[in-house]
Amino acid sequence: MLPKRVIPCLDVDGGRVVKGTEFVDIRDAGDPVELAGRYAAEGADELVFLDISATVEARDTMVDVVRRTAAEAFIPLTVGGGVRSEADAQALLDAGADKVAVNSAALRDPSLIDRLASRFGRQCVVLAVDAKRDGREWTAYAAGGRTATGKEVTGWIREAVGLGAGEVLLTSMDRDGTGNGYDLDLLRSVTGVVDVPVIASGGAGRPEHYVQAIREGGAEAVLAASEFHYGRTTLSAVKAVLRNEGIPVRPASSAAMEPLPGTGSNIAIADYGLGNRFSARQALCKVGADVAVTADEAELAAADGIILPGVGAFRTAMERLRQEGMDTVLKRLSVAGKPILGICLGAQLLLDGSYEDGWCEGLGLIRGQVQEIELPIRP
Numbered sequence: 001m002l003p004k005r006v007i008p009c010l011d012v013d014g015g016r017v018v019k020g021t022e023f024v025d026i027r028d029a030g031d032p033v034e035l036a037g038r039y040a041a042e043g044a045d046e047l048v049f050l051d052i053s054a055t056v057e058a059r060d061t062m063v064d065v066v067r068r069t070a071a072e073a074f075i076p077l078t079v080g081g082g083v084r085s086e087a088d089a090q091a092l093l094d095a096g097a098d099k100v101a102v103n104s105a106a107l108r109d110p111s112l113i114d115r116l117a118s119r120f121g122r123q124c125v126v127l128a129v130d131a132k133r134d135g136r137e138w139t140a141y142a143a144g145g146r147t148a149t150g151k152e153v154t155g156w157i158r159e160a161v162g163l164g165a166g167e168v169l170l171t172s173m174d175r176d177g178t179g180n181g182y183d184l185d186l187l188r189s190v191t192g193v194v195d196v197p198v199i200a201s202g203g204a205g206r207p208e209h210y211v212q213a214i215r216e217g218g219a220e221a222v223l224a225a226s227e228f229h230y231g232r233t234t235l236s237a238v239k240a241v242l243r244n245e246g247i248p249v250r251p252a253s254s255a256a257m258e259p260l261p262g263t264g265s266n267i268a269i270a271d272y273g274l275g276n277r278f279s280a281r282q283a284l285c286k287v288g289a290d291v292a293v294t295a296d297e298a299e300l301a302a303a304d305g306i307i308l309p310g311v312g313a314f315r316t317a318m319e320r321l322r323q324e325g326m327d328t329v330l331k332r333l334s335v336a337g338k339p340i341l342g343i344c345l346g347a348q349l350l351l352d353g354s355y356e357d358g359w360c361e362g363l364g365l366i367r368g369q370v371q372e373i374e375l376p377i378r379p
Contacts, residue, residue, distance in 0.1 A: 002248070003248045003250045004214050004219075005220065005221035006044065006210070006222055006224075006235055006238050007045060007048055008044050008228045009049075009050065009223050009224065010036060010049045010069075012052065012081075013051070013053045015032070015065060016030070016031065017031065017032050018052070033065070039073070039235065042234065042235045043251065043252030044073075045075065047069070047073055047077050047078070048080075048169065048199075049066065049069060049079045049097075050101065050128070051081030052081060053081075063091050063095045064095075066095040067095040069096070070095060073282075074283045074286070075279070076098040076099065077097050078099040078100070078126050078169070079092045079095075079099070079101065080100060080101025080126070080128055086119050088100075089120060093124070093274070096279065099123070099124050100116070100126065101127070101169060102116065102126070103128040106127065107149050108142075110159060110160065110163055113125060113164050114164050116164070117166070117313075118313065119313055119316050120313055120316065121312045121345070121356070122164045123166045124311060125166050126166070126167045126169055127160045129156070130171050131153045131171065131172055132148070132173040132174060137152050137154075138152070138153040138154070138189070139152065140152075140153050140156050141173060153190070154189050154190060154193060157170075157190055161196050167199065168197070168198045169201060169223070170186065170187065170190055170198055170200060170201060172186050172202035175203030176203065179205025179226075180203055180205060181204070181206070181208075181209040182202065182203045182209055182212065182219075183202065184213070184217045187200055187216075187217030187219055197220035197221065198220060199219065199220065199221040199223050200217055201223040204222065207233075207237070207241040210238050211242060211245045211247065214247055215245070222238070239251075265289045266290045266302070266303050266304045267303055267306075268292050268294055268300045268302075268305075268307070269294070269307045269309060270294075270307065271293045271294055272317075272324045273320050274310060274312055275317075275343075276310075276343070278293075280307055280309050295326065300333060301333060301336075301338065303338075304339075305341065306341070307341050307343060308340055308342045308346035308347075308350065309342075309346045310349055311344055313345075313357060314345065314349070314357070315356070315357050317345055318361070321349070330363060330365070331365065334365050349362050350362065351363075351366050351369060351370060352364050352367060352368060353369055354369065356370055356372055
């Protein structure tokens with residue numbers, strides 16, 4: 001069993017983290033950049049960053065805040081709020097996000113999910129769903145929980161996963177901020193029909209709630225906001241409860257976050273406009289390496305080793321490498337004996353090619369191919 005994730009959520013309005021109850025009675029909870037750094041140091045597995053006013057006020061997501069947040073936390077960062085197009089998603093990924101979350105825009109135009117998954121890969125696309133109980137079912141809400149769409153939640157999620165959503169962030173509006181526990185019926189109704197990870201959100205208040213969401217609700221991750229923001233519990237306390245119940249989790253320790261003495265290594269991160277360049281740089285700096293994020297061949301050649309990052313779709317990344325002329329640069333340096341390490345999608349790019357979206361030739365530095373595995377969606 002893979003480790004289950006514990007994820008703090010940063011809901012941001014006007015550049016500040018806020019939190020309410022059942023999506024109303026909003027109050028200030030702090031600075032997003034400071035909180036992100038604190039949670040990363042405490043051992044958060046990921047962070048979810050949502051600009052909750054972006055859709056309602058037709059604002060672009062605050063890319064600058066995302067960039068500063070990513071600079072403080074080199075753990076996976078999911079960012080949403082106002083994502084309406086591939087360009088919006090690209091801006092967030094360039095700012096340091098690892099995944100983008102879509103909600104209102106996808107409800108208006110479900111083809112957005114397909115376009116995002118085709119360009120960036122489904123692992124980058126998170127479907128955020130704000131669900132409110134309506135009799136025996138749940139209705140999906142848009143615009144930060146302000147507008148009922150009439151779409152039944154389970155059917156909508158199945159449709160979105162079929163279009164390419166690789167993960168679901170499922171928030172119970174009825175339980176949000178109440179501390180009464182996650183909506184287990186809602187969770188079961190979704191985890192029972194899709195084969196992508198589901199993040200439980202809305203209602204955490206006691207230690208057993210996190211256990212129930214995973215063991216009874218089928219969630220792959222548990223998310224909380226108020227509990228962490230206001231010091232009612234800690235990431236280490238939640239992970240200890242899960243571990244004591246036999247649920248695997250990653251260690252919650254800040255020891256690995258402390259900077260180490262300089263290693264003397266000079267590492268270059270290949271910058272071709274895609275990939276988790278900022279989180280990679282932060283991680284390398286933490287272990288004492290001298291790091292340059294660059295597209296300059298001379299700087300790449302002068303480095304002791306090269307990191308090739310990557311987030312998104314194989315074909316898109318290869319097209320970008322070719323546009324920047326970096327495919328020939330990397331091949332030339334590899335032939336000359338320069339060590340190159342690919343991370344995430346970057347590891348795939350080193351291979352002969354990929355069948356992710358029809359055949360696409362890779363860099364050919366390592367023999368092998370990427371093959372897509374079809375996973376059935378349960379009826």
